[in-house]
Amino acid sequence: MASVKLAQINLHDSHEFNTSSPMTQSPPASLEDKVPYPLLKNKGPHSGTGPADESELIARLAKGDDRAFRQVIAQHHSLMLSIARAIVGDTFADDVVQEAWVCVYNNVANFEQRSSLKTWLVTIVSNQAKTRLRKESRQVSLDQLDGEVSGSYLDGVHFKTDGHWQQAVPQWSVESPDALLEEQQLQSCINRTLTLLPPAQKAAFILRDIEQQSFEDICHILAVSAANVRVLVHRARLTLMQVIDRYQETGSC
Amino acid sequence: MLNCKQVATLASDYLDNNTSLRWQIRLHLLMCANCRRFIRHLQITRDVGARMAINEPGADAEAVWNKVQTRIKKEAQPDQE
Numbered sequence: 516m517a518s519v520k521l522a523q524i525n526l527h528d529s530h531e532f533n534t535s536s537p538m539t540q541s542p543p544a545s546l547e548d549k550v551p552y553p554l555l556k557n558k559g560p561h562s563g564t565g566p567a568d569e570s571e572l573i574a575r576l577a578k579g580d581d582r583a584f585r586q587v588i589a590q591h592h593s594l595m596l597s598i599a600r601a602i603v604g605d606t607f608a609d610d611v612v613q614e615a616w617v618c619v620y621n622n623v624a625n626f627e628q629r630s631s632l633k634t635w636l637v638t639i640v641s642n643q644a645k646t647r648l649r650k651e652s653r654q655v656s657l658d659q660l661d662g663e664v665s666g667s668y669l670d671g672v673h674f675k676t677d678g679h680w681q682q683a684v685p686q687w688s689v690e691s692p693d694a695l696l697e698e699q700q701l702q703s704c705i706n707r708t709l710t711l712l713p714p715a716q717k718a719a720f721i722l723r724d725i726e727q728q729s730f731e732d733i734c735h736i737l738a739v740s741a742a743n744v745r746v747l748v749h750r751a752r753l754t755l756m757q758v759i760d761r762y763q764e765t766g767s768c
Numbered sequence: 769m770l771n772c773k774q775v776a777t778l779a780s781d782y783l784d785n786n787t788s789l790r791w792q793i794r795l796h797l798l799m800c801a802n803c804r805r806f807i808r809h810l811q812i813t814r815d816v817g818a819r820m821a822i823n824e825p826g827a828d829a830e831a832v833w834n835k836v837q838t839r840i841k842k843e844a845q846p847d848q849e
Contacts, residue, residue: 581833588836589829616836617843669777678771684802684809692815705820724817730786749780756813 569632577624588616591633594721595640601718601737602644603651608714611647615640641736648738668753687763695759704768708758712751719744720751770796775803779810 575583595615599608618639626635673681689695696702709717718737722728723744728736733744761768770778770792781787797804 584836585829585833588832592829592832613832613835613839616832617839620836620840669773671773673776674771674773678773680772680802684805686805687809687812690808690812692812692819695812695816696819702820705816709820720817724814725820727818730784745781745784745786748784749777752780752810752813752817755817756810759809759813759816 570628573623573626573628573632576619577626579620584616584620587619587632587636591636594633594726595636597714597718597721598637598640598736599644600714602641603648604714607647607651608644611644612640614647615643618643637736641738645738667750668757669750685760685764687759689763698762700767701759701762704758704762705755707768708755712754715739716747716751716754719747723748724752772796772800772803775800776806779807780814782807783811783814 572583572587576587592612595612596608599611599615603611615636619636622639626632630638675681689698709720712720715737719733722733722736723730730741730744734741737744739747758768770789775782775793775796778787778789778793782790782793787793797807
């Protein structure tokens with residue numbers, strides 16, 4: 516189904532949005548220049564920080580340059596922690612990420628740069644976390660997957676027994692993403708909400724909507740089924756949508 | 769015929785082109801202003817999220833690096849410098 520690209524939909528009275536398939540390997544070109552997150556898009560060695568910068572950084576890492584390691588840790592530690600938390604849970608995540616850094620230290624000299632540094636780091640932390648999960652041999656992670664978050668759009672309160680909306684879906688006075696992104700307070704509301712998301716949802720959301728990874732890659736990274744990745748991403752989006760609902764209604768969160 | 773709750777549940781799959789129920793959803797959307805608004809808002813949310821600058825409290829690179837170095841030394845064999 517991933518390969519079926521359907522006609523552009525138009526849900527809108529006045530707005531059109533980019534609905535091109537996110538299942539394609541590379542994100543639409545228009546996304547390239549509008550994402551402020553500094554670690555983005557360097558899926559291959561020839562984008563992001565630039566091949567020269569990255570090669571130089573990797574060369575310094577290979578020599579055991581302390582400053583290069585601190586720089587890479589500062590840039591990527593949060594992402595790696597999010598992934599580790601999603602797979603093994605809070606208890607082991609810190610430890611797993613440290614193991615991953617040791618592994619990076621020991622192996623960076625052999626890193627051939629067939630992927631970006633970030634992709635390589637994500638793969639390492641994902642593998643370390645999966646190994647640890649097997650070692651601990653209990654289900655410590657992804658338990659959020661089954662729990663329905665109360666207050667969520669899908670918890671039933673919003674719908675009548677026949678499945679129709681209980682109340683009208685609230686109107687938004689601001690529907691332009693550009694305008695919404697300029698609202699400082701909304702930004703901090705969303706940021707705070709993101710940090711409070713259950714770990715699996717947070718990692719799935721970051722990898723999908725921010726890092727623009729394919730669903731297939733996210734399945735491998737987080738070791739969950741495609742269906743579960745989609746559920747996780749959907750729930751995260753619904754939570755953020757409610758933040759915007761509230762912001763539109765009250766001007767705060 | 770899908771109801772609103774089903775459409776809301778499938779909304780991300782619809783936006784991401786991940787559902788085989790696409791035409792059933794479109795049919796519902798033709799007739800339901802609430803669900804049209806819901807999906808439109810979800811799409812805006814996705815766009816906003818994709819372009820958010822994430823401000824996580826940055827990792828304390830210094831502290832992490834110190835811990836990592838301790839581990840590296842612990843793991844190193846005596847015959848390796």
